[in-house]
Amino acid sequence: ALFQMSVEVEQKFLFNSDTVKTIEEIGVCVGLKQFHDQYFDTPDFKLTLRDVWLRRRKQSWELKCPTATVNGTGEPGREQSLCTQYKEITNLPEIYQRVKEFIKDACEDGETEVTPSDEDDSWLGKMNLRCFAEFTTTRRSFTLKGEQGVQIDLDQADFGYHVGEIEVLVPEGGDMQSAQEKIRHTAQKLGLNEERRVEGKMTVYLKRYRPEQYATLLSAHVL
Numbered sequence: 328a329l330f331q332m333s334v335e336v337e338q339k340f341l342f343n344s345d346t347v348k349t350i351e352e353i354g355v356c357v358g359l360k361q362f363h364d365q366y367f368d369t370p371d372f373k374l375t376l377r378d379v380w381l382r383r384r385k386q387s388w389e390l391k392c393p394t395a396t397v398n399g400t401g402e403p404g405r406e407q408s409l410c411t412q413y414k415e416i417t418n419l420p421e422i423y424q425r426v427k428e429f430i431k432d433a434c435e436d437g438e439t440e441v442t443p444s445d446e447d448d449s450w451l452g453k454m455n456l457r458c459f460a461e462f463t464t465t466r467r468s469f470t471l472k473g474e475q476g477v478q479i480d481l482d483q484a485d486f487g488y489h490v491g492e493i494e495v496l497v498p499e500g501g502d503m504q505s506a507q508e509k510i511r512h513t514a515q516k517l518g519l520n521e522e523r524r525v526e527g528k529m530t531v532y533l534k535r536y537r538p539e540q541y542a543t544l545l546s547a548h549v550l
């Protein structure tokens with residue numbers, strides 16, 4: 328492919344000191360890092376209403392877009408699965424092209440020359456994109472022996488919420504089914520018994536700091 332693209336399949340989970348103990352016992356810590364995220368959207372939520380998330384993390388851009396189906400079987404429902412899956416685009420020109428499509432009428436007149444840049448933020452303003460959320464996350468990452476390609480992240484956000492994630496990155500055209508099975512298997516090993524989706528950092532952030540956006544996205548069944 329011309330642009331690197333992969334699909335992130337993940338399941339979030341709530342954790343306590345027992346979960347952490349289990350993970351430390353059966354897993355290998357592969358990283359401890361801290362990062363600051365900024366998320367951008369138009370004032371009328373043109374991106375997030377489509378479940379599209381534009382983010383800058385450590386001077387790198389990423390666009391998360393919903394994939395057409397949840398499990399590669401043609402089943403459309405996002406509701407029934409504990410897992411979410413999003414296409415991740417990290418190439419800035421490609422991100423810009425997609426965002427432009429999503430927000431067409433929000434841009435200043437079409438004659439304005441907009442060039443996305445890592446160094447210069449002016450393209451954001453010209454496309455009417457503003458930062459609606461920013462927070463810092465401290466993340467501990469683990470892998471489990473015998474679960475190739477699965478990462479477990481324990482996230483602590485600076486606004487006082489922590490959440491775990493089991494995630495598998497699938498290259499474009501890869502096997503979604505086996506990714507979901509790996510996640511299910513890993514969840515079993517951790518002794519998780521989530522019955523519904525757990526709130527992510529963003530959901531909690533919006534509820535607390537952007538109640539209008541939260542309510543809008545909730546009514547639109549994005550959250």
Ligand code: V4E
Binds near residue numbers: 464528529
């Ligand atoms: C996709 C999405 C958002 C963007 C942030 O995605 P997430 O994976 O939750 O964040 P993070 O920090 O773990 O990113 P990573 O380091 O893995 O790239 S914000 C909201 N969504 C949609 C969404 C949803 N509707 N429901 C659940 C449970 N998660 C995400």
